[in-house]
Amino acid sequence: MIKREYTNINDFLEDDSFKNWVHQENGTDISFWEFWIENNPEKLALVNKAKDLVLGVSFQKNFVSEEKVALEWSKLASKIKDRKAKPKRKVRFLKQFGAAASILLLVSVGFYFINKNTKITHKTNYGEILNIKLQDGSDVTLNSNSSLSYYKNESRKVWLSGEAFFQVDKKKATNAKFWVLTNDLEVEVYGTSFNVNTKKQKTDVFLEEGNIWLKLKNGSDKKMIPGNYISYSADKNKILEEKNIFNPTIKTSWKDGSLLFDNLSLEKAMEKIEESYGYSIVFKDEVSKNTLITGAVPITNIDICLKAIEKSVDVIITKKDNSLVISKK
Template identity: 80%
Template sequence: MIKKEYNTINDFLDDDSFKNWVLQNNGTDVGFWDFWIANNKDKEELVSTAKDLVLGISFNQQTVDKEKVSLEWQKLEAKIKAKNPVPKKKVKYLKTFSVAASILLLISIGIYFSFNNTKMTHKTSYGEILNIKLLDGSRVTLNSNSSLSYYKNESRKVWLSGEAFFQVDKKVTTNAKFWVITDDLSVEVYGTSFNVNTKKQKTDVFLEEGNIWLKLNNGIDKKMIPGNYISYSAEKNKILEDINTFDSTLKTSWKNGSLLFENLSLEKAMEKIEESYGYSIIFNDDASKNTLITGAVPITNIDICLKAIEKSADVNIIKKDSSLIISKK
C-alpha cells in the first residue's frame, strides 16, 4: 500500500494513503504519515507542496447553471446600456467580455462556498484510537469504531457517532459556543473537557472539567458540573443514569490506551471490549458473568487485553470466529 521511496511530488500525489493523510480521512494513514514526516525532515518542503496540491485539486467544483449565467448577463448588459452607450463595433467585444466575467464570478463564488462547506469526516476501525486537532484549536480523541464529522467553515459544530473525548479551546474574545450533536442530544460548550459515548442506542456524557449544557431531544435542558455523568436515551425518552464520580479515569482511561474497572461485573466489563473490537460475547455460565473485576487492562492489543482479563477474573476466554466464549476455569 505504501511506497518505500518518495523523492518527487508525483510520488506523493500518486499515493492514496498520502491523500488520506492530507484530508484526514483514515486513521491508519494519518498515523503512518505523521510518523514518516517526523522521521524525514529533509522531505518537509516536498510534503508541504504536495499537500497544497492535494487540497487545491480536491475542491468540489460545481457546474454553474446556464440559466443563472444568462440571467446575470442580462442584468449586467441592461445596466451597461442604460449608463454607457457604446459604438456598435465595440458591442461584440463587450458582450464576450461581460459573459466571461459573469461566468468567472459565479464559478468563483461556487468554488468558494463549496470548498468552505466541505464536510470533513474522521473514522476509526476496531481497536484504533485517533487524535484530532480541529481548525479552532480544540482537540478530540476518537475511540475505536467511531466517527466525527463537521463542515470546514464551522468546526465548532460536530456530529459524533461512537465515543470521543473533547478538550474544547475556549474563545475568550468571541465567547463562541462549541456543539457536539448525537442522535439523543446536543452538548453546548464554551471551553471544557468532557467525554461523549453514543453507543448502545443512548448517549453518555461525562464532564471532567468546566461547565456544559445538555439539550435533550425531548426539549429538556440539563446543566452539568465536573464529575457529573448522565446517560440519556431518546428512544426510551428518559434519563437512564445521573450520578457523580470523583475518579474521572474510570470514564476516560480508554483515551490513554487502557480500560479501568472498579468492582465491575465481568459482563459489564466485556461490553467495553465488545465496543472496542466488535466481538460478540458469549458466557457459558452465570458465575462468569457475575465475577467482579478490578484493575486496568490494555485495549490497544486484543490478545494482551484478553490475557489480562483471564488472569484478573480467573476465567478462560476462547476466540472463535467473531465471538469471545467465556467460562470459569
C-alpha cells in the same frame, strides 16, 4: 515518585517511576524498584501483571492532517495572475478573454463557497483510536467504531456517533459556543473537557472539567459540573442514570489506550471490549459472568487485552468466529 501503598494493579500503572523501571529508563527508579521488589516478595505476582500491561500498551497517536481546501483556490489565483501577466495579442480577443475570465471567476467563487460548506467526516474502525485537531483549535479523540462530522466553515458544531473525548478550546474574544449533537441530546459548551458515548441506543456524558449544558430531546435542560455523569435515552424518554464519578480515568482511560475497571463485573467489563472490537460475548457459566475485575487492560491490541483479563480474573477466553467465549478455569 508517588508515595503510596501498592495494593492493586492500578497503583502501579499510575506511578511513572514504575513505568520507568519497566522500560529501564531511569537509574534512580530502577534502583528503587529493584529494592522494593526484593523487600516485598509477596507482591511479585502483582508486579509482573502490571509490567505485562505496561509493555502491552502500544498506543499510537494518529493525528489528522489539516484539510487542504486552500490549495485549489491558490492554484486558480495563480492561473488568473499568469493570464493577466501575458501581453495582449489582438484587440478582437478582449471580449472572449473577458467572458472566459468571468466564467473562471464564477467557477472559482463557486468552488470556494462549495468547499466552505463541505461536510467533513472522520471514521474509525474497530480497535482504532484517532486524534483530530479541529480548525478552531479544539482536540477530539475518537474511539473505535465511531464517526465525527462537521462542516468546513463551522467546526464548533459537530455530530457524533460512537464515543469521543473533547478538549474544547475556549474562545475568550468571541465567547463562541461549541456544540456536540447526538440522536438523544445536544451538548453546549464554551471551553471544557468531557466524554460523550452514543453507543447502545443512548447517550452517556461525563464532564471532566468546566461546565456544560445538555439539551435533551424531550425539551428539558441539564447543567453539569465536573464529575457529573448522565446517561439519557431519547427512545425511552428518560434519564437512565445520573451520578458523580470521583475517578475520571474510569470514563476516559480509553483515550490513552487502556480500560480501567474498578470492582466491575466481568459481564459489564466485556461490554466495553464488545464496543471496541465488535465481538459478541458468550459466558459459559454464571460464576465467570459475575466475577469482579479491578485494574487496567490495554485495548489497542485485542490479544494482549484478552490475556490481561484472563490473568486478572482467572478465566479462559476463546475466540470463536465473531464471538469471545468465556469460561472459568
